[in-house]
Amino acid sequence: MRHMKIWTLAGGLALAGAAQAQYDAGLLRLAQAHKAALTEDLGVVVNMDSGTDDAAGLAKVEGMLAQRLRVLGADVEVRSSPPAAGRTIIGTLHGEGTKNILLMIHYDTVFGIGDAAKRPFKVVGNKAFGPGVADAKGGALLILHALDLLRERQFRAFKTLTVLFNPDEEKSSLGSRSIIQKLSADQDFVLVFEPPESERVTVGTNGIAYVHLDVQGRASHAGSAPEAGRNAAIELAHQLLQLNDLGSTAKGTTVNWTVVQAGGAVNIIPEKAGATADMRMSDPSEIARVQADADRLIQKKLIPETQVSVRVEDRRPPFGRNESSDSLAALAKSIYAEMGRPLTAAAMRYGTDAGFAYNPASPAKPVVLDGMGIVGDRIHSSDEWADLDSIVPRLYLTVRMIEAMSVRN
Ligand SMILES: [Zn+2]
Known part of the structure; x- marks a missing residue:
């Protein structure tokens, strides 16, 4: 009725x-x-x-x-x-x-x-x-x-x-x-x-942001003194796996790692490595949430004495x-x-x-x-x-x- x-x-x-x-x-x-x-x-x-x-x-x-x-x-x-x-x-x-x-x-x-x-x-x-x-x-x-x-x-x-x-x-x-x-x-x-x-x-x-991930390691000869180096590429790989779930299904936020860079020569332990993710969101507060979550996650490192930083760049608001x-x-x-x-x-x-x-x-x-x-x-x-x-x-x-x-x- x-x-x-x-x-x-x-x-x-x-x-x-x-x-x-x-x-x-x-x-x-x-x-x-x-x-x-x-x-x-x-x-x-x-x-x-x-x-x-x-x-x-x-x-x-x-x-x-x-x-x-x-x-x-x-x-x-x-x-x-x-x-x-x-x-x-x-x-x-x-x-x-x-x-x-x-x-x-x-x-x-x-x-x-x-x-x-x-x-x-x-x-x-x-x-x-x-x-x-x-x-x-x-x-x-x-x-x-x-x-x-x-x-x-x-x-x-x-x-x-x-x-x-x-x-x-x-x-x-x-x-x-x-x-x-x-x-x-x-x-x-x-x-x-x-x-x-x-x-x-x-x-x-949707709004658009980029997530920039940067790793600073230490270069060294890959053949004669690899143990003196701190491999930024390996640390980056570790961080990418940790940071692969920054999105939120409930909020409709996606974060996808799309660009990865590391190393320049086969015989050098890479000093620097970096990656960028494409982020889409309908809630602008997600930028601060993703930044905070990423800042917390990167504390857990695989390679000691590397420096890891992450930065969410706001490109276009929703x-x-x-x-x-x-x-x-x-x-x-x-x-x-x-x-x-x-x-x-x-x-x-x-x-x-x-x-x-x-x-x-x-x-x-x-x-x-x-x-x-x-x-x-x-x-x-x-x-x-x-x-x-x-x-x-x-x-x-x-x-x-x-x-x-x-x-x-
Ligand atoms: Zn257009």
């Missing part, structure tokens, strides 16, 4: 929601009218290399993106972001409302110089191919065309609508992270345009799953439902700049949502593709989200 009652209530709410949903035919028509131009723009920008270390390529893409923002009426500021090879673009539109909204994505790719010439933009059926076509040049073009749609609709009910394009996300955003953190603190909402691999928005991403982001995802779902399309919300294991936008001390300001980009798959591979059929629903989603967030309490 009890279950029956809940079912009836849920069914009633769902029906009421469906009846309230206003299908915006005018917006859908405008979005459809943008599909061809967005696809063409995507081809232009995909055919410009912009690997994270490619200063000349990044400058070219920067020039195009900044110019487009100016044409859309934004105040544009371009900031050098050392140690990044490229610069961070910030475009701001001023409206008449009360909410500050940030749309952001990176314009660097993982690809090298010459890759765009080798594999230029190409469309096969509903799929577009080329370096960075989904991650994340499709997201950058969605932002620009969504701003254009808002202009066509003469929508100005936001206080500020800010766009941030950064040049170094694929290498941990070392130069742009402080700009993202500072700008995000002033926002009510932050939408991140990383590509989902299906009709999804992202309500959480975007922790929270109620505010879940409720923003519910808004996105209701907007997709207007088009008769399903949308899922999920936390993902990879790390993105959403981690720098998100403030765990204040999850409701700004409210962060990721996965707003173009749908695509095979990211970071030579087969990377973007689903051109997702352009219209994603434009519709972005515009309706901005309009709804501008009046949301």
Whole structure:
């Protein structure tokens, strides 16, 4: 009986929601009218290399993106972001409302110089191919065309609508992270345009850290005086076995040793050895926990008179799953439902700049949502593709989200 009652209530709410949903035919028509131009723009920008270390390529893409923002009426500021090879673009539109909204994505790719010439933009059926076509040049073009749609609709009910394009996300955003953190603190909402691999928005991403393990031993001739040496490689092997379970299944933390270095010559007892582990976590306090556990474990040594040290380096904080982001995802779902399309919300294991936008001390300001980009798959591979059929629903989603967030309490 009890279950029956809940079912009836849920069914009633769902029906009421469906009846309230206003299908915006005018917006859908405008979005459809943008599909061809967005696809063409995507081809232009995909055919410009912009690997994270490619200063000349990044400058070219920067020039195009900044110019487009100016044409859309934004105040544009371009900031050098050392140690990044490229610069961070910030475009701001001023409206008449009360909410500050940030749309952001990176314009660097993982690809090298010459890759765009080798594999230029190409469309096969509903799929577009080329370096960075989904991650994340499709997201950058969605932002620009969504701003254009808002202009066509003469929508100005936001206080500020800010766009941030950064040049170094694929290498941990070392130069742009402080700009993202500072700008995000002033926002009510932050939408991140990383590509989902299906009709999804992202309500959480993992943080990333590196664990560095270093052993100092003593060198000696391996043939004539091995007993005078202290073998750093053997001590490292011992420590790796001890430190192989630093992860936590309960907390969703993984620690995997992936890079190991020791020795230089066959006839020398190695003086130094080192290893690095890839760590992923959704709880930022795991960094201190792993550091403390590792510090305790390394005390137990195999080779006397070696020195062992371990250091956890925080590379990218998590975007922790929270109620505010879940409720923003519910808004996105209701907007997709207007088009008769399903949308899922999920936390993902990879790390993105959403981690720098998100403030765990204040999850409701700004409210962060990721996965707003173009749908695509095979990211970071030579087969990377973007689903051109997702352009219209994603434009519709972005515009309706901005309009709804501008009046949301
Ligand atoms: Zn990306």
